[in-house]
Amino acid sequence: MKNKWDREFAQLREALQKVESADIPKLPGRGGKLSINPTVQLLAVTWKSLATLLQTPDNQVIPEAGEEFIVLYKQPDDGKVRVYPASNPDLLALKLLLENLSREQVAKEAQVVVGKVDAAIEGACKQGLLLAPPSSLMRPDSHYPEAGPEGWQPYLKSNYFTLQWHVTQACDLHCKHCYDRSEISPLTLDQGITILDQFREFVLEKNVRGQVTFTGGNPLLYKHFKELYREAAKRNFTIAILGNPTTKDVIESLQHIQPLSFYQVSLEGLQEHNDSIRGAGHFERILEFLKILKELSIYSMVMLTLTRENMGQILELGEFLRGKVDLFTFNRLSQTGEGAALETAVKEEYRSFLQKYLKAVKSNPTMALKDNLINITKSEQGDKVFGGCTGFGCGAAFNFCSLLPNGDMHACRKFQSPIGNVLDASLLELYDSQAAEQYRLGPEECRGCKIRPVCGGCQAVIQSSGLDISLHKDPYCFI
Numbered sequence: 136m137k138n139k140w141d142r143e144f145a146q147l148r149e150a151l152q153k154v155e156s157a158d159i160p161k162l163p164g165r166g167g168k169l170s171i172n173p174t175v176q177l178l179a180v181t182w183k184s185l186a187t188l189l190q191t192p193d194n195q196v197i198p199e200a201g202e203e204f205i206v207l208y209k210q211p212d213d214g215k216v217r218v219y220p221a222s223n224p225d226l227l228a229l230k231l232l233l234e235n236l237s238r239e240q241v242a243k244e245a246q247v248v249v250g251k252v253d254a255a256i257e258g259a260c261k262q263g264l265l266l267a268p269p270s271s272l273m274r275p276d277s278h279y280p281e282a283g284p285e286g287w288q289p290y291l292k293s294n295y296f297t298l299q300w301h302v303t304q305a306c307d308l309h310c311k312h313c314y315d316r317s318e319i320s321p322l323t324l325d326q327g328i329t330i331l332d333q334f335r336e337f338v339l340e341k342n343v344r345g346q347v348t349f350t351g352g353n354p355l356l357y358k359h360f361k362e363l364y365r366e367a368a369k370r371n372f373t374i375a376i377l378g379n380p381t382t383k384d385v386i387e388s389l390q391h392i393q394p395l396s397f398y399q400v401s402l403e404g405l406q407e408h409n410d411s412i413r414g415a416g417h418f419e420r421i422l423e424f425l426k427i428l429k430e431l432s433i434y435s436m437v438m439l440t441l442t443r444e445n446m447g448q449i450l451e452l453g454e455f456l457r458g459k460v461d462l463f464t465f466n467r468l469s470q471t472g473e474g475a476a477l478e479t480a481v482k483e484e485y486r487s488f489l490q491k492y493l494k495a496v497k498s499n500p501t502m503a504l505k506d507n508l509i510n511i512t513k514s515e516q517g518d519k520v521f522g523g524c525t526g527f528g529c530g531a532a533f534n535f536c537s538l539l540p541n542g543d544m545h546a547c548r549k550f551q552s553p554i555g556n557v558l559d560a561s562l563l564e565l566y567d568s569q570a571a572e573q574y575r576l577g578p579e580e581c582r583g584c585k586i587r588p589v590c591g592g593c594q595a596v597i598q599s600s601g602l603d604i605s606l607h608k609d610p611y612c613f614i
Contacts, residue, residue, distance in 0.1 A: 224255035250371035293534035350377035368393035380424035404445035469595035529591035532574035546574035549595035
């Protein structure tokens with residue numbers, strides 16, 4: 136006796152044969168367009184579980200009456216064939232390309248925010264259902280070491296971009312090394328939403344994942360913060376916060392909108408020294424806040440600004456924070472703003488400190504690597520290098536930019552690195568400008584260096600040392 140689903144099952148097997156005999160699809164090249172995987176077969180069926188029956192015929196699967204779409208295709212990376220019931224996001228992504236609709240049109244028809252459509256397309260690309268061109272955030276040839284680009288490919292192209300947005304100068308602290316305490320009027324909520332639209336346009340044009348990292352001052356003091364956070368979530372951005380401790384209720388309200396990628400706070404050394412920099416009681420407030428982040432399963436980070444006075448406390452602090460925070464690392468002081476009154480580390484001692492820090496990192500999973508110059512030590516020791524400050528050495532104006540409360544865009548917040556203002560030109564135009572390109576190139580003295588793709592020193596330290604960031608390498612460099 137024939138099963139009721141035999142006809143549809145035969146159609147499914149025929150579709151599978153077509154996919155199996157197809158060539159492995161190729162991804163579009165740079166400048167190419169988003170497209171449907173040419174091997175895709177989409178079947179509308181009236182029996183559920185046919186895809187499972189096809190892949191596990193001995194599993195005694197009995198299909199049930201019910202409509203669904205089954206999608207079959209060959210993956211572009213390994214040529215494997217995928218067969219599964221298409222999800223609503225899959226169908227949404229296919230509809231957009233099949234009918235040549237805009238993302239906004241599809242979002243309107245589906246009655247969802249446009250970020251849902253962006254997420255559906257992103258997911259379909261990850262699965263291989265759609266084929267997307269590569270990121271256009273590529274390092275120039277000047278970043279290749281003299282030996283050529285061999286082995287450096289992972290560090291020459293970024294698939295993500297972070298907009299570090301200082302939404303307000305308002306702050307409930309007054310730290311001794313603050314880069315900028317000037318009065319800058321923040322943007323209105325409408326202007327902020329326009330910037331988020333600009334950023335969405337940027338990531339779609341560059342074919343990258345977008346992250347908005349809200350900071351300040353204290354970003355939570357911006358009067359429209361929750362609304363701005365919600366608007367960022369609507370546009371499918373990853374969201375993080377660099378800020379000060381707050382209450383559990385505040386964090387839970389943000390998590391309800393969209394879970395944070397991470398929350399970063401700062402400590403400047405052990406309790407006595409930290410509180411002398413950031414204010415009495417700050418150390419204990421941080422520890423209590425880290426407990427809240429752990430309770431809510433939010434990835435926590437502690438950042439330290441390394442100075443001459445606290446360098447000797449870093450290893451002890453790292454051990455103290457073991458198990459209390461997910462990641463602890465440091466940046467060197469940029470003698471900018473009020474930080475000009477503090478002393479930087481002694482250059483001759485810094486190299487020895489990095490060696491000790493690297494040794495401590497190996498036995499303490501909380502401690503992480505950030506300073507680009509660590510790669511010099513790793514290279515000398517014959518160890519594998521890491522991505523450096525932003526995953527691509529100095530990422531200033533490459534996979535990272537800072538936006539000030541008034542819309543001024545800088546390559547990095549730690550030093551004066553103006554590119555333009557997003558109220559006068561789009562974020563996309565500013566990124567592609569000659570001013571931004573100069574920061575991406577970095578110092579001439581770094582060109583040809585054997586670890587250039589993962590280093591470039593720190594342009595903030597170069598500038599605050601009175602040197603020319605376009606010419607001179609990091610004064611702490613010991614190559």
